Amino acid sequence: MIEAIQLNKKFKEKIVVKDVDLYLDKGESVGLLGPNGAGKSTTISMISSLLKPTSGDVKLNGKSVVKTPADIRKVLGVVPQEIALYQELTAYENLKFFGRIYNVPKDQLESRIQRTLELVGLKERQKDLIKTFSGGMKRRINIASAMLHEPEILILDEPTVGIDPQSRNYILEMIRQLNQQDHTSVLYTSHYMEEVEQLCDRVYIMDHGKVIASGSQPELLSILSNEDTMMVQLNQTSNELITAILKMDVVRNIEETSDGLKIIAKKSSNIISDLVKLVDQHNSKIINFQMENPRLEDVFLHLTGRTLRD
């Protein structure tokens, strides 16, 4: 349906997006995962025709979007990371304005506004000014404004940034519903790994403007098939001990978390016994040990040596 081919974007001399290839099929839900500044927003700006690529192309059903942007705009709903709403207008007035400019037929506009407001759970607040809404409510109307014309493709750029867990769950459930029930194709960017895991069939992982890995979740996790992830809780820890663990031949990475030390290591039969010995040498004791299933976060850590929040 949509295909990005060798997308590049330079701002002055700075390369922001480099050689990005990406596709989205009909009814699919695809995630674009990466830390802040990875180039996700620039990529979707080019895909949605808001920004011209320095080189490369975006095709909708084989036709260049760069040359004829009107085609993709007809079938696209974009939820920007920012609250792209008129703060001095009510939720209803915003939806009516965007519905009108999206050419929603007049006889359907009112019913679609009411249905969308119901979907985002803000029907009761439709007469209130946007500026009086909480961050979560604004985000929901932000999404509603992009759905009113019932687009075939919905692109969401970090739609849950800075909101409460309740609104976040509401939004995620809404997107899932749109994808699974209405068969809307979804391109979802986030730096929250859990959201992408929860929503997306396929994932592109971006870092420093490049796609560093892509595939379905099992495919991505298979990158870690020769590695184990374990969570180790110690009675006391020190920098010397962490350095010593990191120096073990099989250990690839180590991260201090609130639950203890998260260690990624090459599959090995004697890793546990070696670890117990080393901890003992540093006058510490293991009080909890758990093998963990690898997650996308671990894949990112494996590929970049950094966490998504770094």
Add this chain to the structure above:
Amino acid sequence: MLTFLKKDLLLFWRDRKELLIVITLPLLIIVVLSFALSGLFGEDQSENYDLSLSVVIEDNENEALEEFISSVNQSQELPEDVKEALTTGVREAPPVESLIQFLMSPDMESWMTVETMSESAARESVENESKNAMLVIPEGYTTSLLNRIYFEQEAETALEFSAKDTAFEVDMIQSIIQGFVDQMNLQYVISSAGGTIDPAEVQMPVGGIETLEEEQSSSLTIGIDQYFTISMGVLFVLFLASTIASRTGSEKREHTFSRVILSNAPPLHFLFGKTSSTFILAFLQILIIFIGSHLILGSFADRSLTFWFGTILILLVYSFSIAGLTSILTSISLQIKNQDVVDGLFMGIIMLFGTIGGSFVPIYVMPQWLRQIGEFTPNGQTLAVLMEWFQYENFSALWVPLLILAGLSAAAIMGSILLYPKKGETS
């Protein structure tokens, strides 16, 4: 396009702070300045004047008139009909009697006291300041006057006006008398050319300074409150152009403009929404300022329906020019990435227009070439047109400047279309 227009009008209506500024601030300034400066310009001050004049009549007017009529009748050069007109004329409007009647008329009585007395008493009254000035009508004045006018002889005597100092009141009395005498002379000259002396015309200076001024310039006087209504109204509407165009920057910053682009709505609808909403808002703003000024200060109480018709026409064209200015500023705003640069540029343009258009400082302090450029600013042109309209109410003088203004505005709109980003892409 109507959707964009409605949105822009609604956004402006919701911005109560802005509304308060564009409507109440100019009205407040007009009221304050009108009250503060009305004393300086002497408006409605005639009622407070208490002028006084001593008149000394040494001339024997009746004797002089009989001598003059006798001379006219004996003349061989004058045709009979002219002799008759002159005789009737001087009998109907004898110069000294007419002057005294004028000075003691009910209209003058309300602000000037005139008393006839002997020369010594008159000099004493001026000396002890019980009177502002004295006027001596010397012996032979009537004969001298009529001989000068009708027989082109050298004047032997003239009115003698004297005062202790040169106070404003003294100047006023002198100019009133001079004005009347000039009118009298004019009427006599007309009668010598075969016309008749119109007693109503001879009485012309009646009514004081304002009437005199009106007669001399054939124009209506612009009151101080009217002046400030024009200048402040024009200036504050000029600010509106920058205010509305700057909103485009906010729409870019808040990404609502991106949504508009993605909607596939014709790109120029956004621009025309701004242009048409500015036209409506500018017209409403300046109309409210004019009406507000009228309701608070009674600025246009004595004006006719024609005056209002012409004024509304000028305001409509001015609003169109402000819409044109907004249009081009909107396109500029979409071409420049840095919003601070845009805001600074807009403020600079408005301040420049305000200055060279005469909205901040009187244009006479500027060099001629700058004044000429200022005439091409919407505010400068409108200010000039309104001033002229307020004085003369002459429709034929309106068309050319209004057509120039409308033409420049249309050119600005065309320019904004050319500058508007293609396919809605912005920098």
